[in-house]
Amino acid sequence: MITTSLASFIINLHIDGIPLFALEKAKLCFTDFLGVSLRGSREKSSQAIWDTMESIKLSPGDLSKEITVLGHGGGGLLEGCLINGISAHALDLDDGHRIAQLHPGCSVIPAALALAEYHDKSGKEFLEAMVAGYEVAIVLGIMVNPVHRNKGFHSTSTLGVFGAAAAASKILGLNFEETVNALGLAGTQSAGLLESGHSGSMGKHLHAGHAAHSGVISALLAQRGFTGPSSILEGKEGFLKCMCSTIKEKEDLVDNVTSLLGQFHIKDVYLKRYPVCRHLHSSIDSARQIYKELQLKRININQIDHIKVRTYKTAAEHDNYYPETPESLRQSLPLSIAITLCGGDLGVDDVKAISQISPEVRALSQKIAIELDEKLDHLQPHKRPSRVAVTYNKINMGGNELNRYSIEKTTLLPQGESENPFTKEEILHKFQFLNSGYDIRKLEILNEMESLSIRYLMGNFN
Template sequence: MIINQLSKYLIDLKYEDIPKDAIEKAKLCFIDYLAVYLRGLESENSKIAIKTIYELYGGDFNSLNKGFINGIASHSLDLDDGHRLAQLHPGTIVFSTILAMVSDKNLDLDISVYEFFEAVIAGYEIAIVLGEMLNPNHRNQGFHSTGTIGSIASGAVASRLLGLDIEKTEHCLGLATTQSSGLLEADHAGTMGKSLHVGNAVYNGILSAFLAKNGFTGGESLIDGKEGFIKAMASKSYDDYSHEN
């Protein structure tokens, strides 16, 4: 099962295994993310989202709500980094998740720079591997990969930051997969919905990690099972798929 393979990769990844050029590229991606995110906070999308969080939660910007805002802000201008073959924007998912969690004082996540880069590389790798595997079929069926696959990638990052064991990581990825959503028609219609997909993906990824941490089950077959992600949203299956680090 694909989720088993992805979870093993998440658990096993160590900083010393990451090529130096990948670390340097990650630094550039982070700088790019911050620039786009800060400008995106001034967008109408972000202003409405922030106002809504204040109305609903009294301004309680916990990791879920921060992730939601981060995702919308960093994707509202559509200038965030992209991967052509995977047909998605990994940075907006990965960095929005990390910043939301490490800035939540209630979580008290004190991660090292090495753990930061491990989470970044893991998130990018999983987003890109899934994007390349599922597209172009997934995109041709009208799905917004950054929103759909982004939910899984965000869950991967969040589970790594929480230090979940392999079983709970598998449940996290399963839960994130079953919450995958996002239709490209939202973009074609000229709405703000495309950035909403990213906000939801980050929110759902973080939520999935905490649910799994507390015992909520997700399942290992949600991507390539009989009625899983691939069957429902990408038409074709890859029976001999194997994750290569």
């Protein structure tokens, strides 16, 4: 049974059995999470959930039991992991896994962090739980996607809840039966629709917080003897049947999950440069290369005649030419490329300033044609390819003839993937760029986090 196989993996995972490369990647992902969440806490969605939780006053009377709510202060266990999850996903700058098609960190880390801080666990215990949660969420994603995603489900939430429950179960030291119950309870709360992102709403942010919150609730209930369905994944009316109905035979999946567990897929988690959907990043990388050449050739934006983007199906579907909110801009390939070609990059401030985007950028976005390229589509999901071609006009030396030229750049995988990773120094720079004024030296404490209390550690991040 798939659910019980996951539970066995969770309870049998120990820090001594986790390879060094997985632990180092976990610490890098945690560093990235902290930087992204601190900056994300200033977003409207994070402030709204903080204000809501404050208004119903769920914070504990015993301040020694408060947990860190990044960017806001302290709060209760459950609202803390909910708010931290929303903050982590609010900028669309959080980590992800290409094949699993989900963002594991924004649900797994808030769940593990909340319980580890509440129970004053060590950094070693936190990392152990974090790796367990990433592995469960990613393995499930590899197993069910792209079928599950193509039905409109947001795997960050629907599968992230299992990862959050796994991490929470590990922190709480649940036994096998309790862990099975926690996974079962998590599965029955699995939710999240991609329409929330496509429509340009903040619902996508809620998905991450909900998954973290539900994972913690599931583990806490299981600890108290609350039972959950042990067949939540493979049952006749379970997750696979209801949310992945065209998936292959369950018997094959049991063998598949067993072989996938323990490969420490956290090693393949990507980190992000741009605060937009990952499917846009290859095109933006290509556009940045073209921008540099245009600058060298002293070509201005008004000389661009047209732009052609050829890419894979999922990326090509992000064709909103008229986004009106920061959330919808994060799903807009045309405007993301136009901003990049005008300024050479795409940052958080560019997205937030959507109401102030210049007519020049808007006009350039209308010159972009997006095409599905079948050859590039066949490379997906192992690659996320995009080919961008910019055609521009230039008057010849004599000044009497207008010539047309093109620059084309192809990106098979955006920067940040395991095949083309960011360095630790680049992630630290990202942290500081997002949180100007923060004393970056405080992050040095993460180098020795295994031996420190999480409660002590988190005192450095508020």
